[in-house]
Amino acid sequence: MSLQAANLECVRGRRLLFRDVSFSLGAGELVRIAGDNGSGKTSLIRILCGLLSPSAGEVRWNGEPIAELREEYSTQLVYLGHAPALKDDLTAAENLSFARRIAGHDADQNLVRDALATLGLANPDMPVKKLSQGQRRRVALARLALPDAPPLWLLDEPFAALDPNAARGVERLIEEHRSRGGAVAYTTHQPSGIDAGVTRVVTLGGLA
């Protein structure tokens, strides 16, 4: 398993966010994407997912350009963006079940409830609109606690809005995923317990 970013360049509007960004991410590795606000961290994560096309360069998964792999690549990753991808009118369990089902898995309620419990959500049947921002984030992050989570995790600010306990829980999930041979790339503004164990840091910025 290997993700390679080769000479990536990103232009948003007329603004060059970054250029010549290259790195690789292999099994068991952890890459931190660092940079100031507006330096292009989210854009880089979205490029790595295939949601955004780079202005130059390409992303390869096991040597193949992801633009050619499309759905085959999508099934290999979990992407968590700024927006939690939750519906206010559905319960936490229903939201997570839907996330599993569109990823091609069954909606095993035991797995769903276990994953939510791992993130400390005591009431999975409560509508998401009644949850706090931090609890919503936990519901979104519960996808990481599912036993059949894909090998590549691309996480945009995974610790945002989390309390220290929940952040430690997510750190633990990331470490367990790495120990199973998974790969993780993440952006963060705040120091976290996994920073010390990163394989490499990709720093953006300096072009503005």
Next chain:
Amino acid sequence: MFATARAVVERDLLLALRRKSDIGIALLFFVIVTSLFPLGVGAEPNLLRSIAPGVIWVAALLASMLSLDRLFAADHADGTLEQMLLAGAPLGVIAVAKVLAHWLVAGLPLVVLAPLIALQYDLAPALYGTLALSLALGTPVLSMVGAIGAALTLGLRGGGILLSLLVLPLYVPVLIMGAGSVELASAGLSPAGQLLLLAAALVAAAAFAPWAIAAALRISTE
């Protein structure tokens, strides 16, 4: 692949059931608009019978447009659309699922309700079948064409107005064929030709719309 599509349809229907106003507003709009015409033009049966197909079809067309701008916007705003783009199924399949759910919520109730509305216009009971069939064939086309517009205008400021300007001209052939089929039947002629044209439009839309919606969504979400 089809499990993903089924998940999308079931979720959208569940959301519609939880937010009943989404269904109610379109239906209420349809009922109110069609009820205003007899009040405005008078209760002369021949006049009402002659305008019925056009009025019912125009009202159905506008009612199905009401919820179009929300077809992808809510999923776009909360990040669900990005997760759908990264689902293991082709985006075209997910687009079809979204359109199907939209039609079940915004189109099918109009098909069911139309014969009741036709009562107000003194339309002959023999024409109810043609009216319902024309709407059953035409409203899915409206949903598919509308979905292309909704995907193209996703995230744009003033997208709702732009969506109307984009989509309404494309609705005209469906309107002409749909209303025309009922008019032909009311004149004692066979509506088969118009209905077959509507069916052909449905097949063509089903073949091309998923691809177009998927392409538009990819452009709009970049």
